[in-house]
Amino acid sequence: MSVIYILITISMLVAGSFLAAFFWAVKSGQYDDDQTPAIRILFEDKVKNENE
Amino acid sequence: MSSTMNDHLERFSYDNIIVRNFIAATVIFGVIGMLVGLTIALQLVFPILNFADFATFGRLRPLHTNAVIFAFAGNGIFAGMYYSFQRLCKTRMYSDTLSKINFWGWQLIILSAVATLPLGITTSKEYAELEWPIDIAITLIWVVFGWNMFGTILKRREKHLYVAIWFYIATFVTVAVLHIVNSFEIPVSLFKSYSWYAGVQDALVQWWYGHNAVAFFLTTPFLGLMYYFVPKAANRPVYSYKLSIIHFWALIFIYIWAGPHHLLYTSLPDWAQSLGVVFSIMVLAPSWGGMLNGLLTLRGAWDKVREDPVLKFMVVAITAYGMVTFEGPMLSLKNVNAIAHFTDWVVAHVHMGGLGWNGFLLFGIFYYLIPKMYDTKLYSLKLANFHFWIGSMGILFYALPMYWAGFVQSAMWKEFTIDGVLAYPNFLETVTQLKYMYFLRAVGGLLYIIGTIVMAYNLIKTALAGKFIANEAAEAHALTQENSVHSGEHWHRWIERRPIQMLVFSLIVILIGGLVEMIPTFLVKSNIPTISSVKPYTPLELEGRDLYIREGCNNCHSQMVRPFRSEKVRYGEYSKAGEFVYDHPFLWGSKRTGPDLHRIGGKYPDSWHYNHMLDPELTSANSIMPAYAFLLENKLDISKTVNKISAMRTIGVPYPEGYEAMATNDLKKQADAIAANMLKDNIHVTSDKEIIALIAYLQRLGTDIKAKPDTLIQKEQ
Numbered sequence: 001m002s003v004i005y006i007l008i009t010i011s012m013l014v015a016g017s018f019l020a021a022f023f024w025a026v027k028s029g030q031y032d033d034d035q036t037p038a039i040r041i042l043f044e045d046k047v048k049n050e051n052e
Numbered sequence: 053m054s055s056t057m058n059d060h061l062e063r064f065s066y067d068n069i070i071v072r073n074f075i076a077a078t079v080i081f082g083v084i085g086m087l088v089g090l091t092i093a094l095q096l097v098f099p100i101l102n103f104a105d106f107a108t109f110g111r112l113r114p115l116h117t118n119a120v121i122f123a124f125a126g127n128g129i130f131a132g133m134y135y136s137f138q139r140l141c142k143t144r145m146y147s148d149t150l151s152k153i154n155f156w157g158w159q160l161i162i163l164s165a166v167a168t169l170p171l172g173i174t175t176s177k178e179y180a181e182l183e184w185p186i187d188i189a190i191t192l193i194w195v196v197f198g199w200n201m202f203g204t205i206l207k208r209r210e211k212h213l214y215v216a217i218w219f220y221i222a223t224f225v226t227v228a229v230l231h232i233v234n235s236f237e238i239p240v241s242l243f244k245s246y247s248w249y250a251g252v253q254d255a256l257v258q259w260w261y262g263h264n265a266v267a268f269f270l271t272t273p274f275l276g277l278m279y280y281f282v283p284k285a286a287n288r289p290v291y292s293y294k295l296s297i298i299h300f301w302a303l304i305f306i307y308i309w310a311g312p313h314h315l316l317y318t319s320l321p322d323w324a325q326s327l328g329v330v331f332s333i334m335v336l337a338p339s340w341g342g343m344l345n346g347l348l349t350l351r352g353a354w355d356k357v358r359e360d361p362v363l364k365f366m367v368v369a370i371t372a373y374g375m376v377t378f379e380g381p382m383l384s385l386k387n388v389n390a391i392a393h394f395t396d397w398v399v400a401h402v403h404m405g406g407l408g409w410n411g412f413l414l415f416g417i418f419y420y421l422i423p424k425m426y427d428t429k430l431y432s433l434k435l436a437n438f439h440f441w442i443g444s445m446g447i448l449f450y451a452l453p454m455y456w457a458g459f460v461q462s463a464m465w466k467e468f469t470i471d472g473v474l475a476y477p478n479f480l481e482t483v484t485q486l487k488y489m490y491f492l493r494a495v496g497g498l499l500y501i502i503g504t505i506v507m508a509y510n511l512i513k514t515a516l517a518g519k520f521i522a523n524e525a526a527e528a529h530a531l532t533q534e535n536s537v538h539s540g541e542h543w544h545r546w547i548e549r550r551p552i553q554m555l556v557f558s559l560i561v562i563l564i565g566g567l568v569e570m571i572p573t574f575l576v577k578s579n580i581p582t583i584s585s586v587k588p589y590t591p592l593e594l595e596g597r598d599l600y601i602r603e604g605c606n607n608c609h610s611q612m613v614r615p616f617r618s619e620k621v622r623y624g625e626y627s628k629a630g631e632f633v634y635d636h637p638f639l640w641g642s643k644r645t646g647p648d649l650h651r652i653g654g655k656y657p658d659s660w661h662y663n664h665m666l667d668p669e670l671t672s673a674n675s676i677m678p679a680y681a682f683l684l685e686n687k688l689d690i691s692k693t694v695n696k697i698s699a700m701r702t703i704g705v706p707y708p709e710g711y712e713a714m715a716t717n718d719l720k721k722q723a724d725a726i727a728a729n730m731l732k733d734n735i736h737v738t739s740d741k742e743i744i745a746l747i748a749y750l751q752r753l754g755t756d757i758k759a760k761p762d763t764l765i766q767k768e769q
Contacts, residue, residue: 003253007256010233013229014225018222025213025218033212037293041139041214042287047525
């Protein structure tokens with residue numbers, strides 16, 4: 001059953017890197033605005049054809 | 053973004069070719085994978101359809117699962133990701149070349165699966181059957197995908213990473229880790245390897261992988277796709293962006309611990325089972341958070357759902373996701389699992405997820421994308437609606453009979469008469485009872501396939517009517533860099549200014565290095581037997597075991613007697629962890645289409661097995677098992693026996709030093725004894741046939757703990 005220690009370690013590493021990513025996301029202001037991102041993706045950046 | 057600082061718009065284009073290619077691959081491999089599924093479904097009703105040694109149920113079932121998971125769902129994920137990634141990051145993919153390598157590499161991996169699995173080249177570990185060279189190829193292509201993805205993130209023009217991107221990142225990271233850890237194996241030859249782990253350990257690693265393959269290959273990427281395509285198709289923002297953030301982080305933290313629920317009531321230690329159960333129950337919350345967020349996005353747009361096939365498919369997909377993620381935690385409860393495990397209930401469960409959630413979401417996305425990329429309207433709404441209804445019917449016709457079959461089978465296994473004996477002592481009775489349900493299931497599968505083919509036709513017609521926009525023009529502001537970096541600075545300078553981060557990173561690097569060195573020795577030591585009478589397999593038994601793996605017997609037969617009265621009466625003493633210490637890989641199985649085999653050793657004479665393999669109906673009337681007559685003809689390949697013994701010793705099986713020199717001789721002696729034994733029953737077979745090795749293995753199964761001290765001594769002489 002010793003493999004469980006390895007699995008736990010690896011799972012912790014993965015979870016830890018997710019945690020780090022989470023802190024980065026919060027700190028860098030990814031989640032400061034929780035309204036516009038949902039709406040922004042709806043805007044299509046269609047380019048008006050000038051010279052295709 | 054301040055318009056004063058950076059006023060000019062940058063012009064660029066999105067790569068639609070890669071998206072179209074992945075869609076084509078999804079549809080083609082989807083139809084093929086489903087047809088293989090239909091074949092094996094029919095094989096359970098009409099055993100005659102096991103028409104060749106490369107086309108038996110045991111060999112085709114892994115082909116079906118690999119095709120629908122990695123070829124259908126896998127290509128579908130790539131298609132949706134490559135489309136949404138570019139739009140969300142407001143940039144073309146980092147490198148067209150990497151995109152192409154990703155595409156063609158993935159297709160080559162799929163083709164190599166098609167070329168190897170029917171030949172019996174398999175590791176036997178579910179959803180990880182592909183042998184080691186292909187494992188390496190998967191790793192490389194996955195790295196290419198990640199490289200392309202992170203490169204795109206770095207050159208994005210939109211600072212905010214939309215929630216879908218987070219799901220893609222989690223998918224990439226976790227699948228990479230899972231695949232590498234579970235694929236730890238020692239090669240014997242180009243097409244044969246043994247899992248580094250043994251028995252209980254191997255089972256735990258496998259289901260840690262298997263469960264998270266569902267979580268991070270069939271769930272997180274699809275949730276990412278849901279968060280992009282459902283709002284786009286409904287043209288309204290996601291119900292709650294805040295909920296999506298919470299649900300994402302909660303989901304990935306909880307999911308990874310739930311694996312042991314695949315091993316309830318097995319020889320896995322109890323505390324590990326309970327841990328898995330607790331997390332499996334917890335995962336219900338974030339799962340339903342995502343499901344509700346998807347469904348509620350359509351609030352006020354239900355009139356559109358009535359008309360638009362894209363939304364119809366998506367609604368059914370999300371509903372199926374909700375049902376499956378409720379059912380999953382329920383199946384993880386030990387008392388429910390005691391009934392459902394090893395039965396067709398689990399098959400129904402996964403197909404609810406596969407056909408409903410994964411399939412229907414992809415169909416919805418394709419009906420949305422193809423007209424868009426070809427700048428036209430969908431060829432036929434009518435056909436799309438037809439697809440929707442026949443597909444939905446297909447799911448119902450598939451799932452309901454399988455649920456029914458699961459209940460029936462489990463109830464029959466466990467039923468005792470008032471006299472205290474098994475009501476259905478002959479396992480075959482519980483199989484023949486299910487034939488009609490198996491047939492209905494095949495009908496359901498057929499309906500679903502018809503729908504998929506109709507979609508393919510509809511999409512092709514749409515494409516022919518339109519004009520493909522290979523490079524879609526777009527424009528966006530450049531991303532303003534806030535913390536200015538001195539130009540030309542080496543990337544490493546960043547970390548140099550941050551001692552704490554430096555420390556953390558070096559720690560991680562050291563940890564990885566240490567783990568890589570320690571794991572092998574660590575594992576080998578822990579394989580020391582806890583039951584002294586359990587001995588390594590003889591060379592002949594080892595060869596027989598490899599035939600068991602080659603034929604995929606574990607797809608229908610478990611080797612795990614659970615500690616229930618009904619199972620102890622039917623099969624014998626329940627299975628103990630110490631009995632599996634030399635099992636590289638473990639062969640516990642996950643489904644009992646046939647009876648458990650852990651205590652089969654010594655139950656029947658050798659000649660019974662011989663006749664049973666020649667034609668199962670000779671010994672068991674109405675059996676649905678394929679005939680394995682070719683095992684009676686094929687000569688056993690013993691050219692690798694010596695390598696196998698050495699490989700096994702490397703991973704901790706205590707064959708004496710120098711045993712290789714005697715292995716072949718011992719093998720022949722044991723084979724001669726079996727052949728001589730069968731001669732008594734008037735069966736003439738030479739001792740160099742494959743059947744001899746298989747019989748040796750089957751007769752050994754589960755017998756070690758029955759050994760008495762005196763017979764042990766005899767054996768050692």
